[in-house]
Amino acid sequence: MTELLAEVGPDTESHHRYRLVDCDVHPIMRGGMADLRPHLSSAGRRRLGLDERRDLTTTGHREAVSVPRNMLYVNQAGVLRDDARAPDGSAPGADPAFTAQQLLDANGIDRAVLIGGEVLGLGAMPDPDAAALIAAAYNDWLAATWLEADERYRANLVVGAQDPSAAAAEIRRSGQNPRFVAVLLPLTNILMGQRHYYPIYEAAAELGLPITVHPNSGEGIFRTSPPLAGGTPTYYVEWHTGLSQVFQANVISLVCHGVFERFPELKVVLTEGGLGWIPDVIWRLDKNVRGLRDEVPWVKRLPSEYIADHVRFTTQPLPEPRRRHHLHVLCEIAQAERTLMFSSDYPHWDFDDPRHALTALPAEIRQRVSVDNAVETYGDRL
Amino acid sequence: MTELLAEVGPDTESHHRYRLVDCDVHPIMRGGMADLRPHLSSAGRRRLGLDERRDLTTTGHREAVSVPRNMLYVNQAGVLRDDARAPDGSAPGADPAFTAQQLLDANGIDRAVLIGGEVLGLGAMPDPDAAALIAAAYNDWLAATWLEADERYRANLVVGAQDPSAAAAEIRRSGQNPRFVAVLLPLTNILMGQRHYYPIYEAAAELGLPITVHPNSGEGIFRTSPPLAGGTPTYYVEWHTGLSQVFQANVISLVCHGVFERFPELKVVLTEGGLGWIPDVIWRLDKNVRGLRDEVPWVKRLPSEYIADHVRFTTQPLPEPRRRHHLHVLCEIAQAERTLMFSSDYPHWDFDDPRHALTALPAEIRQRVSVDNAVETYGDRL
Numbered sequence: 001m002t003e004l005l006a007e008v009g010p011d012t013e014s015h016h017r018y019r020l021v022d023c024d025v026h027p028i029m030r031g032g033m034a035d036l037r038p039h040l041s042s043a044g045r046r047r048l049g050l051d052e053r054r055d056l057t058t059t060g061h062r063e064a065v066s067v068p069r070n071m072l073y074v075n076q077a078g079v080l081r082d083d084a085r086a087p088d089g090s091a092p093g094a095d096p097a098f099t100a101q102q103l104l105d106a107n108g109i110d111r112a113v114l115i116g117g118e119v120l121g122l123g124a125m126p127d128p129d130a131a132a133l134i135a136a137a138y139n140d141w142l143a144a145t146w147l148e149a150d151e152r153y154r155a156n157l158v159v160g161a162q163d164p165s166a167a168a169a170e171i172r173r174s175g176q177n178p179r180f181v182a183v184l185l186p187l188t189n190i191l192m193g194q195r196h197y198y199p200i201y202e203a204a205a206e207l208g209l210p211i212t213v214h215p216n217s218g219e220g221i222f223r224t225s226p227p228l229a230g231g232t233p234t235y236y237v238e239w240h241t242g243l244s245q246v247f248q249a250n251v252i253s254l255v256c257h258g259v260f261e262r263f264p265e266l267k268v269v270l271t272e273g274g275l276g277w278i279p280d281v282i283w284r285l286d287k288n289v290r291g292l293r294d295e296v297p298w299v300k301r302l303p304s305e306y307i308a309d310h311v312r313f314t315t316q317p318l319p320e321p322r323r324r325h326h327l328h329v330l331c332e333i334a335q336a337e338r339t340l341m342f343s344s345d346y347p348h349w350d351f352d353d354p355r356h357a358l359t360a361l362p363a364e365i366r367q368r369v370s371v372d373n374a375v376e377t378y379g380d381r382l
Numbered sequence: 383m384t385e386l387l388a389e390v391g392p393d394t395e396s397h398h399r400y401r402l403v404d405c406d407v408h409p410i411m412r413g414g415m416a417d418l419r420p421h422l423s424s425a426g427r428r429r430l431g432l433d434e435r436r437d438l439t440t441t442g443h444r445e446a447v448s449v450p451r452n453m454l455y456v457n458q459a460g461v462l463r464d465d466a467r468a469p470d471g472s473a474p475g476a477d478p479a480f481t482a483q484q485l486l487d488a489n490g491i492d493r494a495v496l497i498g499g500e501v502l503g504l505g506a507m508p509d510p511d512a513a514a515l516i517a518a519a520y521n522d523w524l525a526a527t528w529l530e531a532d533e534r535y536r537a538n539l540v541v542g543a544q545d546p547s548a549a550a551a552e553i554r555r556s557g558q559n560p561r562f563v564a565v566l567l568p569l570t571n572i573l574m575g576q577r578h579y580y581p582i583y584e585a586a587a588e589l590g591l592p593i594t595v596h597p598n599s600g601e602g603i604f605r606t607s608p609p610l611a612g613g614t615p616t617y618y619v620e621w622h623t624g625l626s627q628v629f630q631a632n633v634i635s636l637v638c639h640g641v642f643e644r645f646p647e648l649k650v651v652l653t654e655g656g657l658g659w660i661p662d663v664i665w666r667l668d669k670n671v672r673g674l675r676d677e678v679p680w681v682k683r684l685p686s687e688y689i690a691d692h693v694r695f696t697t698q699p700l701p702e703p704r705r706r707h708h709l710h711v712l713c714e715i716a717q718a719e720r721t722l723m724f725s726s727d728y729p730h731w732d733f734d735d736p737r738h739a740l741t742a743l744p745a746e747i748r749q750r751v752s753v754d755n756a757v758e759t760y761g762d763r764l
Contacts, residue, residue, distance in 0.1 A: 074677070191613035193620075229611045229627035231573040231635075237674040238575075238631075238638045241666045245611035245627040249620075253613075256620045276665050279712065280658025283701040284623045291732060292619040295456070319665040321715065329711045330661065333703065350673065 018110035020354060021374035021382070023314045024214070024271040024343035025103065026117040027146050027155075028080070028093035033065060033118075039140035044133050067134065068124035069216070073236035075349065084347030093117060093347035096149035103346045104152055107354050111374070111382055114146055114155040115184055115214055115271060122160055123186035123217035131160025132170065139174040147179040154382060156184035156212050164196060168203035175207040181378040182210045182269060186217035192250040192268075193257025201263045208379055210267035210312070213250060215243045247273030248281050251311060255285060258298035260306045267377055271314045272345055278334040282307060308335045312377050314343035315369065316352040318360060328362045337365045341374045400492035402736060403756035403764070405696045406596070406653040406725030407485065408499040409528050409537075410462070410475035415447060415500075421522035426515050449516065450506035451598070455618035457731065466729030475499060475729035478531035485728045486534050489736050493756070493764055496528060496537040497566055497596055497653060504542055505568035505599035513542025514552065521556040529561040536764060538566035538594050546578060550585035557589040563760040564592045564651060568599035574632040574650075575639025583645045590761055592649035592694070595632060597625045629655035630663050633693060637667060640680035642688045649759055653696045654727055660716040664689060690717045694759050696725035697751065698734040700742060710744045719747045723756045 029035045037050050045051040048065040084102065086095035093099060104112055119138050125131040139157045146153050157174040159167035171183055183204045190196050192213070204211050228246070233239040247270050260266060285303035289296065299306075313334065321327055334340065342358065345351050358366050375382055411417045419432050427433040430447040466484065468477035475481060486494055501520050507513045521539045528535050539556040541549035553565055565586045572578050574595075586593050610628070615621040629652050642648060667685035671678065681688075695716065703709055716722065724740065727733050740748050757764055 075674070187612065189613045191615065191620075193616065194613075228631050229624075230569065230631035231571045231576075233573065233631070233635065233638075234575065235638050235677050237667075237670050237677050238573075238634050240674070241634050241638075241663065241670050242611075242627075242631050244662055244666065245624075245630060248627060249610050249612035249615070249624050252620050252623050253615065256615075256617050256623075274662060274666060276662030277659055279701070279703070279708070280626055280656060280662065281623065283658050283703050284626065284656060284699070285619075287699070287702050288619050288623050292457070292622070295617050295619050317666070317669070319661070320669050321661065321665050326661070326711065326715055329708065333708055 018371045018375070019108040020342060020370045021111040021113070022103070022109045022344050022346070022354070023113045023269065023341045023374055024316060025099070025112040025114050025346050026093055026348065027096070027099070027114050027142065028091050028117045028347075029141070030090045030094040033067075035145075036134070036137040036141055039137040039144070040133070044137065047133060048130065065130065065134070067118055068121040069118075073239055075236045079349055081347045081349060081351060096146045096153070099346070100150045100152065103344065104150070107344075109354070110152055112153055113181060113374075113378070114142065114153060115212060116142065116156065116158050119158045119184070120186055120214055120216045122158060123162070123188040125160065125162065128160060128162035128166065131162050132166040135160045135167070136170055136174070139170070139180070143174070143177055143179065147177070154179055154181045154378070156180070156182045158184040158186065159200060161185055161188050161197065161200065164199040168199040171200065171203040171207060171209065175203075175209060178381050180209070181381040182212045184212045184214065187213060187246065187250070188217070191253035193253030193255070193259055198262070201259065201266050205263045205265040208265070208381075210269045210377055212269045212271055213247065213273070214271045215246065215273065244274045244277045248277050251281055251307060252285060254311075255299060255303045255306050256289075256296050258296065260310045261298055261300060267310055267312060269312045269314065269341070269377065271343060272316060273313070274317060274319065275313055275330060275334055275340070276319045278313070279330070282333070308339060311339065312341055312373065313339055314341050315357050316343045316345040317350055318352055318357045320360075324360060327360060331362055331365060336361070337368050338373065340365070340369045341377065342369050400753045400757070401490040402724060402752045403493040403495070404485070404491045404726050404728070404736070405495045405651065405723045405756055406698060407481070407494040407496050407728045408475055408730065409478070409481070409496050409524065410473050410499045410729070411523070412472045412476040415449075417527075418516070418519040418523055421519040421526070422515070426519065429515060430512065447512065447516070449500055450503040451500075455621055457618045461731055463729045463731060463733060478528045478535070481728070482532045482534065485726065486532070489726075491736070492534055494535055495563060495756075495760070496524065496535060497594060498524065498538070498540050501540045501566070502568055502596055502598045504540060505544070505570040507542070507544065510542060510544035510548065513544050514548040517542045517549075518552055518556070521552070521562070525556070525559055525561065529559070536561055536563045536760070538562070538564045540566040540568065541582060543567055543570050543579065543582065546581040550581040553582065553585040553589060553591065557585075557591060560763050562591070563763040564594045566594045566596065569595060569628065569632070570599070573635035575635030575637070575641055580644070583641065583648050587645045587647040590647070590763075592651045592759055594651045594653060595629065595655070596653045597628065597655065626656045626659045630659050633663055633689060634667060636693075637681060637685045637688050638678050640678065642692045643680055643682060649692055649694060651694045651696065651723070651759065653725055654698060655695070656699060656701065657695055657712060657716055657722070658701045660695070661712070664715070690721060693721065694723055694755065695721055696723050697739050698725045698727040699732055700734055700739045702742075706742060709742060713744055713747060718743070719750050720755065722747070722751045723759065724752050
């Protein structure tokens with residue numbers, strides 16, 4: 001792997017400002033959707049059923065609007081870590097100061113990139129205007145509540161992909177805040193290579209913001225159209241094991257549609273999608289694009305090269321093969337020294353402790369996974 | 383890998399009767415659906431629109447019935463190899479004698495396990511009675527036309543999974559012919575772990591027949607419900623690269639539903655589904671079943687152990703990583719010395735030549751992949 005590292009170029013000084021960067025941390029809204037009230041016009045509040053006539057003092061169920069979430073399955077392990085609850089009893093992950101203490105201080109994390117907890121399912125909303133309204137208010141809430149609370153927080157701004165022009169405008173608006181380092185794109189049932197998304201990619205590339213994908217948007221929610229390949233999984237454990245399929249499908253789509261030729265500056269960060277599928281996708285795709293090149297003549301390089309240049313992966317959930325050597329070979333195939341970034345997924349149930357996750361990786365790539373790749377991906381905004 | 387081989391047990395003499403077994407060869411019907419006429423009652427012929435009133439002298443388009451096939455994509459490489467056409471000009475793969483000469487004689491293949499070309503899409507038919515009628519007639523046609531033509535042919539009998547009881551009855555009927563060594567299950571949009579299929583598994587296990595899965599049934603055909611995860615792929619190259627998702631989903635489903643606890647004798651052969659995804663599925667599933675065991679308490683062993691004991695993979699399309707070492711590590715993870723069987727996929731466009739495919743594998747497992755694993759999977763019928 002040494003020769004590969006040499007190709008990546010020497011570490012610059014900036015890489016050593018931080019000890020550890022966590023690329024997947026979820027803030028939770030303390031008071032549910034009502035927290036968005038101060039960030040909406042009165043027309044917006046009425047439109048979303050969050051207006052003053054309603055008693056929203058308790059969380060969740062009194063709003064006229066809610067963001068869809070995966071309610072098809074029971075996760076008997078609980079979705080959020082109970083011990084991530086602040087002393088005031090608020091929901092796990094709802095207190096920026098407590099999160100800073102429990103996650104950042106305790107683990108030496110100097111930068112945490114936030115991915116909105118409640119807006120993951122925004123891609124499943126049928127109404128593009130409601131989705132855009134929620135996205136903008138959520139970004140303002142995140143900036144005011146979390147990004148102001150601790151200088152170590154950075155965040156994904158979120159967009160409703162249902163209306164790509166509105167999403168592009170929101171990227172240009174919220175992207176003015178330099179603490180937003182990426183764009184969370186909650187998936188719909190349109191694969192990422194499709195022209196539908198190009199205004200979003202154009203705006204993101206213009207501002208130098210990577211696009212982030214995370215599980216549990218449209219693909220986790222619909223039952224009538226199976227959320228994964230082949231049919232609807234029966235159990236949470238099936239769905240959760242198979243959810244890497246959505247990432248496979250979207251990487252294949254991005255490459256085959258030539259998105260990285262069209263947007264040469266674009267980076268895509270896949271969070272919580274795992275790593276074990278990378279060999280299958282790059283080997284199949286490299287082979288198939290050779291055999292079927294007339295169908296996609298705009299794919300000018302090997303798919304595995306586009307992926308290494310443009311797609312970034314995060315560690316959690318880290319594969320745990322019986323032989324650690326197998327994980328190391330996977331890192332070699334995935335070019336982890338360039339493509340992999342640490343993530344904890346705090347405060348979710350299957351949180352990865354950085355001490356264990358990083359130790360499992362080859363020693364020679366730990367610094368790159370801990371810090372350098374994140375610095376290169378998020379740039380100066382980090 | 384040597385210690386793993388030792389666990390498998392010593393090769394028995396029977397393993398050396400053959401030089402090479404090909405587990406995925408597609409016979410094609412010379413005259414289209416009209417070839418089924420002699421194998422249908424007159425009521426059956428009327429039911430399927432194949433009765434004598436119709437002029438069926440040309441193939442394909444004059445029948446009232448056709449088996450669904452994947453018509454969503456253009457494969458500009460052509461689906462069938464042109465050079466697999468017999469001298470009489472019939473369709474590629476339609477002549478048992480020519481196939482025997484071109485494929486078996488030329489490559490030293492002593493057993494070829496047939497998987498019906500036209501019936502792959504049977505799982506997409508809405509009508510269970512039509513599917514059952516076609517399956518039975520097809521099995522009789524296959525027995526009369528191919529299994530009688532050369533003593534090296536063995537075959538999958540096909541069933542319509544839409545009516546599991548009828549399918550079980552067909553397994554018990556056609557399974558009387560010892561040349562049928564397995565059951566082809568054309569996938570529907572119901573995952574394989576579901577109770578729906580248990581009568582089929584029961585009958586197959588009773589006769590000692592493995593269940594075979596192959597791409598391009600229901601999952602390749604429907605557009606309204608996306609054929610793969612996350613949305614409908616736009617291009618053939620996308621669909622073809624991603625089709626391993628269906629295999630991932632079904633293996634996960636089989637394990638999580640406890641099918642191998644319920645049917646301890648059952649074997650499942652996954653043809654043409656690739657290998658590169660195996661690490662992702664077994665690592666995620668082993669980890670998740672530990673964390674979520676209350677949801678599926680009937681899963682008593684590690685998922686990777688069920689898979690190694692009950693699921694078999696075929697070589698084509700063989701992964702072609704840049705470093706051959708990576709393929710060898712994949713074989714180790716997949717326990718290929720027990721689980722992998724050679725296949726060519728003749729006469730399809732992406733046929734694997736046995737000389738190249740077998741040479742790419744680790745030398746110490748070639749004999750097992752060429753012959754022994756197939757003998758153990760198909761048993762005395764082979």
